[in-house]
Amino acid sequence: MGYDPANPMVDRITDIGPPHFEQFFPPVIKNNYGKWLYHEITQPGVLMHKSETGDECWTVRIGAARLVSIEYIREICEIADKHCEGSVRWTTRNNVEFMVDAKDKVKPLMDDLASRSNKFPVGGTGAGMTSIVHTQGWVHCHTPATDASGVVKAVMDELFDYFTSHTMPAQVRVALACCLNMCGAVHASDVAILGIHRKPPMVDHDAIAGLCELPLAIASCPLGAVSPTKATNSKGVEVKSVKVKNERCMFCGNCYTMCPAMPLSDPDGDGIAILVGGKVSNRISYPKFSKLVIPFLPNTPPRWPETVAAVKNIIDTYAKDARKYERIGDWAERIGWEKFFEKTGIPFTIHCIDDYRLAYDTWRTTTQFKFTSHIK
C-alpha cells in the first residue's frame, strides 16, 4: 500500500500533530527530567548539567548554517549514533547539541567533530556570540532585499573568535531578516541585520490584468499607497490598473506578494540597515527593541564587506567598553546614544530619527545630554 493518486482520500490521515517529544530523549535526559540542579559551561561550547540524582549530562554545542542538506543531517546522525546513543537536538538559534552522560565521553566526541574539517565548530555559549538566526534571502524568497545565508556566513567568518570564546561582557545575539516583514523577528536582537528596499514598486500594466485581482492589490498596501487607475499598456490599449503614491510607500513589498505585476526589488535600491541594542531576556532591565543606527549599506555580494565591517565595529567597540553583564542595549543606554555614535564612529544621520507612528517616544525631552563631537 502506498499513495494512490486515483484515490487520494483513501486512508487519509490528518491532524496527527508532531511526534511526542519524549520518545527522542536519550536516557540521561529521560531519567533526570525536572531534576536538574545546576549547570556549568566548562569551556566554550561545552555545558555540564548536574542532576539531583548525581547524573551529569554533558552537552557539546556546535554552530550550523540554517540551510543544510540531508547529507549533512545524515552525518549528524552518524556522529549521534557513534557517541550519543542516537539522540541529538537543535536549539532555537539553529545550533546542534550532542549530549553524552559522562565527562570522559566528551573528548572523543570533540575529536571526532574536529576531524570533519570546519563543518562542526564548537562554541556558541556564555558571553560570546552564537549562531545568527536568519530568514531565506535569495535562496528561497520572493521579496528579499538582500541575501541571508551569504551575509550570515560572511559575518560569522569575521566574528568566529567570538563564537568560540567567552570574552565579551555578555552574550551577543545577532539576527538577520531580509525584508522589513521580518518573518524571522529580529526586532529584539543585540545586532539586527535587516534587508530594506528603497524604491517603490513598478507597475507592469501589460501583465497586471492576467496576474492580479486589482481589489486585492489595492487592499494589500498597509499605507493605502496603491489606488486604481486607468493606464495604457505597451500596445497602446487602455487597461484597468493601479498606481502607487510613491511618497506614501514604506517599501514593504506586501503589494508584490498579492500582485506579481508590482515588483520592487532593485540592485541599487536594495541593501541593509543595521539595528542594535535589543534583547528579549528580562534579566536586570526590561526587554528592549533594537534601534536603527545605520540606515543603509549596499548589497555587495559575495561577502558584503561594508556590513561585515559595520557589525564587527559595533561588537568590538562594545566588547572593549561595556561592563561585565551589560548587553549592548544596556551599555548604549548607560553611556547615552550620543556616546554610542561617538565611540563607534558611526555617523548619525537624519534617518536615525523616528518619523513613523509613535515617534515622539524616542525624542529627547530633557536638558540632560552629553557634549560629544556632534555638537559643533
Place this chain on the structure above:
Amino acid sequence: MAKRDTPLLDELEKGPWPSFVTDLKRQAEKKPECWDILGQLELSYHDRITHWKHGGIVGVFGYGGGIVGRYSDLPKEFPGVAHFHTIRVNQPSSKFYNTAKLRALCDLWEKHGSGMTNFHGSTGDLILLGTTTDHLEPLFYELTHELHQDLGGSGSNLRSPACCIGKARCEWSCFDTQAACHGLTMHYQDELHRPAFPYKFKFKFSGCPNDCVAALARSDFAVIGTWKDDIRIDQAAVQSYIKGEFPSNGGAHSGRDWGPFDIQKEVIGLCPTECMWMEGDELKIDTSECTRCMHCINVMPRALRPGVETGATVNVGAKAPILEGAQFATLTIPFIKVDPESEFEELIEQIEKIWDWWMEIGKNRERVGETIQRVGLPTFMKIMELEPIPQMVREPRSNPYIFWQEDEVPGGFERDVREFRKKHAQ
C-alpha cells in the same frame, strides 16, 4: 542538470564558519537540481536581486497551511528549480530527535524533494526546501502514514507552537514547557491546519524569565515560567562563589580576566529592585520586592534557584514592527498554574476567550496585539474578565481623556436643560 560555475558563491567556501555553498555542492552530487539552486543563486549574486516568484495556491488537500508556493522567474534557465515549494513539518517540542527519525525524514526528502532543508525555520518548523506540486500529496501520505508526522502552520492559522528545552535539561524551568507545547499543539490541530483567524497566531513557551524562545518578542500568547515564593538559597554555595571556588555565571565569562568575583558589585549592586543584601555571611533576599529578573540566579546557579511554588505569567500580543510598530507582549495574567494533569485547561480557557473575541472584531491581517492597541487595553481586559491591577502597566496614564461610561456617573448622561436653566440664566 549540468554542473554550474559559481565563482561568486565559491568565495563563500572560504573561512572558518560552515559553508552552505560547500554543503549544497555536496548535495548536488546526489541531487543534481541543487546545481540549479546554486546556479540561480549565483545569478542573484551577480544581479544583486532575487529570482524567485511567489505562488499562492499549492497545498495538500484540506489544509490551508504548511506549504508555501515558490517558482523561479527563470524556469527555462533553471528547470531544476522552476517549481520549488516549501514544506513546513511540525517539529517535536524542543527539537530532540533520534537518528532513526532523522534518517527517515532524509530518505523521504531524498525521494520527494531537493534534499535541502532549514533546521529549523524561524517559527520552529522543520522546513523542507524545494519540491514540485506533484510530489506534495505523495509526500504528505508518506509523512503521515510512515513517519507519523504532520505539517506545521502557515497563513492565517495557529502557527506551530514552540518551547524552550525546559525540564528536559534546564534547572530553571518553572513549568513543563514541552508538555504544554505538545499538549496545546495537539489540542488545536484544526486551528493549526485550517485558517480560522484574521491573521497568524503564535504560542511560545519559555520556562523562566530568561525567555530563551523569545516568547515576549515573538508570540501572540506568551507563557513564561515564574514563581511566587522565595528564591532557594544555598548559603554554603554563596560562600564558595565569594571565595572564587565556583565560576560566575556558570563559566560564561571564562574568556577574560574580570578580576575576582565581587558579590556586592556583580549581584547585589545589579539587582534591579535592590532587594538583596548580606547579613554577616548570609545572603538575604526580600522576596516581596524581587521581580524575578533571573540575574542573581544566572550569576550563581549553584547557590540560587527559583522557588518551588511555580507557574507562569501570560503576556499577550507581541509582534514584529510591521505595521503599527513592534510590540512586546503585554502582561495579562500575572500568575497561572500550568498543569499537564488538567490538560492545560487553565490556559485553554484564556486562549479561547481571546480567540472568540479576536475572530469577531480583529480586522484582516491584524495581529491580536494590534487589535488590543486599537480597542485599548481596558476593553481587552473586560473581554478577558480581568480585574484591573497596576501590574498591567508600567505607569498610569498621563492624559485625563477617560471614556467614562454612562453607568459610572451618578444619574447617567441624560439631563434636563430646562431644569438647568432655572438656576442658570442664559
Place this chain on the structure above:
Amino acid sequence: MALSTEDLKLAIIEKATKSPKPQLYIKDFYKCDPDSKPRVIKNVANELVREGELMFWSSGSTTMYARPDRIKNEETREDAEEHKDD
C-alpha cells in the same frame, strides 16, 4: 436566528461565486450570517473545502478561500502564457 448548516453553505458558496474578489478572507463570510459564531462559519467553510466547493489560497502569511474555478493558478497561468499566440 442562525442559519442551518445547509443554508449557511449555500450562502457562503453564493458569496464566493458572486463577490468581485475571487479570494475571500474568512471574515468576509461572517456577513453571510451575522447570527452564527465565527467558529461555526469557519467550520462550515472548511467543510466546503473538504467537499471541493472551496479551496485555500495562501500568500504564506495570510490564507484566503476561493471557488476553485475562479482562481489564477501560477501553474495554469504559465501554461496559458505558452499557448498565447501573440
